[in-house]
Amino acid sequence: MSRFAQVWRTSTVRLTATFIAIFVVFAILLMAFIGWQSSVQIQRQQADDIDSEVRLFQRIEATQGIRALAFALNRLSGQPGPGVYFLGDASGQYLLGNMTDVPPDVLIDPGVYSFDYDRPDPLGEDVGNLPDRRKRSGVAVVRSVELANGMRLVVGRDVVERRGYSAIILQSFLVGVVGIILFSVVAGGVTARRVLKRIDTIRDTSTKIMSGNLSERVPITKRNDEFDGLARNLNAMLDRIEQLLQGLKEVTDNVAHDLKTPLTRLRNQAEGALRDTASPQTRERALETVIEESDKLIQTFNALLMIARVEAGAPSGALTEIEISPIVADVAELYTPVAEDEGIEVSTDIAEGVLLRANRELIGQAMVNLLENAMKYAKPEDGSTGRISIGLEKIDANVVITVADNGPGIPEADRIRVLERFVRLEKSRSEQGSGLGLALVNAVARLHGGRFRIEDNSPGVRAVLELPQ
Amino acid sequence: MKILLIEDDREAASYLIQALDEAGHITHHASDGETGYAMASGMDYEVLIVDRMLPRRDGLSIIESLRAEGDKTPVLILSALGEVDDRVTGLRAGGDDYLTKPYAFTELLARIEVLARRSSPAEAATNYSVGGLSLDRLSRKVERDGEAILLQPREFRLLEYLMKHAGKVVTRTMLLENVWDYHFDPQTNVIDVHMSRLRSKIDKGHDTPLLHTVRGAGYMIRE
Secondary structure, three states: OHHHHHHHHOHHHHHHHHHHHHHHHHHHHHHHHHHHHHHHHHHHHHHHHHHHHHHHHHHHHHHHHHHHHHHHHHHHHHOOOOEEEEEEOOOOOEEEOOOOOOOHHHHHOOEEEEEEEEEEOOOOOOHHHOOHHHEEEEEEEEEEEEOOOOOEEEEEEEOHHHHHHHHHHHHHHHHHHHHHHHHHHHHHHHHHHHHHHHHHHHHHHHHHHHOOOOOOOOOOOOOOOHHHHHHHHHHHHHHHHHHHHHHHHHHHHHHHHHHHHHHHHHHHHHHHHHOOOOOHHHHHHHHHHHHHHHHHHHHHHHHHHHHHHHHHOOOOOOOEEEEOHHHHHHHHHHHHHHHHHOOEEEEEEEOOOOEEEEOHHHHHHHHHHHHHHHHHHOOOOOOOOEEEEEEEEEEOOEEEEEEEEOOOOOOHHHOOHHHOOOOOOHHHOOOOOOOOHHHHHHHHHHHOOOEEEEEEOOOOEEEEEEEEO | OEEEEEOOOHHHHHHHHHHHHHOOOEEEEEOOHHHHHHHHHHOOOOEEEEEOOOOOOOHHHHHHHHHHOOOOOOEEEEEOOOOHHHHHHHHHOOOOEEEEOOOOHHHHHHHHHHHHHHOOHHHHOOEEEEOOEEEEOOOOEEEEOOEEEOOOHHHHHHHHHHHHOOOOOEEHHHHHHHHHOOOOOOOOOHHHHHHHHHHHHHOOOOOOOOEEEEOOOEEEEOO
16 A cells, blocks of 8 residues: 555656546547437438438328338338338228337327337238237337328337447447556556656665765666766766865865964974073064964965855856956066066066956966966076066957966976865975965866866976956 | 954954054953944044954944944954955945954054044145155156156055055055055065065165165055
8 A cells, every 4th residue: 555655656657647537538528429429410310211201101102002102111111120110090000010019199199209119020920910029129219190091100210220339339438448548557657667767766876875875876778868867967966076075085184284284383383482491582583483374374274265265156246347458467567576586587478458257356366376386486497597478368269368487397297186275296395385376276267167277388387277258 | 543442352352452552542342233333423433443243233234324324433344254255345334444354463553543544634635745755646756855756657556555654554465455456465575576676766875764664564654
């Protein structure tokens, strides 16, 4: 019972049942209409036949006399078929015909009647004295008339045949309905079963995933139907979730490392300052270091929060259409003196009037990160002058910002890895920095629907920020 | 200067009150929004320091009510929310400046001193002069002792901002926000390099320097 209730609750089964019901009702209505129409048609046909036969007999009686009529009646009565005939004298006494017992009121008042009668076997002889067993009961539709000489003529049709026809319609109708119901139930059941099976598979998979096995995936069949489409989407979603969780785990590990290290230094400095043997100068220096370290921690923390907010979606609501050229030029201008002081040449090639749907602060911050990064590494190994070139151009529907240096570059294998949070290559471990700069640029690129990649500037790094307009 | 601090963190508040006292300011303290609002509208302060998230009534609604009543006292908003949109909401509510926690006390002090100055009427001068240095905002000319100094547009804006707040400490972040209109902390000494270029243009060859570096805080222009 519970199994049935469970199956009944599924929408597929209920939908199938509803359709079966509607289908059956329509089939019944259609068949009833056809049956009714044909019986009306048959009745009308019979009435016409009877009327024309009555007229024929009246003409025979009028033109050829009573004998000819009797002869014709006798012949027709002897033929097999639905025709019933009766000829009686003026008092209604049976003279001839294949119907003997006509109710008296039919004979008294001419008109159209329908009544039960005992039908003789059409092949039987001696019509007047048939034994009971040779009679069958029937229903006749008749017209009775009074002939010119006062005799009564009754012409009619046995309607048992007509009824037989109705019975055939009803029978085929019942067979049809039962067939339809059986077929629909089977077809519906099979469909529902198949659909339920597919859904059960998806539910089983999700149950496994909920219980912690995130590597589980919904199987995809070769049919490539809408369930496979759904399964593919679910799997893509699961891939993304798994990726995010993996990222979160890495970030947590890195946060633990990269925040605990400066916190430990901070604590050591504070402890050192409290030591009895510490001189006032040592204390002051320790406290200054404490402030410096906490400022660095705050910066790292801010950068982390910013990345998280950018990754979660637009931090400042919607992006707005802004001219991006001045932003790139401003940041270039902000950093050029610093670079020059460090002996690095900066060249710019910034296209004017480039518009972009963007967040000004984030693009500015990304530019700052790229430039600070470039400045750290624009020191060629052969000792020649460091160079940074900053570019902004429109390529097709993309705005492309490039910051290139001629430093040692990043090995190809690491070019994707450096975009992750807290990833710093061995060479740069000694350098200052949180390892968050490029991760933020990457997040900003994604927020703007664009891409960020590291290319080979041979020598050096070419950072390319490609944003769709 | 008479200051009202509306801040619910008692430890942060008592540190601020003490530090402001050492800097020569009188500070009143309210530890929740309702009390703060009552004090702000009942007494005359030169600057309000308002924490954004407060018990009983939030900081922004206090500022909005004060502004609706026509109170123009400069307000510095303190908040742990530091994103650009948070800052924009804060300033739109009627705040004059926005400082993200955690902050350095020197930063806060520099900002409230500039704010208090802003409310004084000498705001819209077209001409600034400090010592022998003069800056004309309309003709965009800078002279020192009658000698013209050629400045890049950005250097002009830097000097303009410093001279507008002559005698006050101006922090690097304030310069970045007001001269470049960016709200992030540059990790290297970018502002210092720009300042040293400006200094070489206005102080070079003169016996008395006008542009001073205030250690641990920022810069100041004075005689």
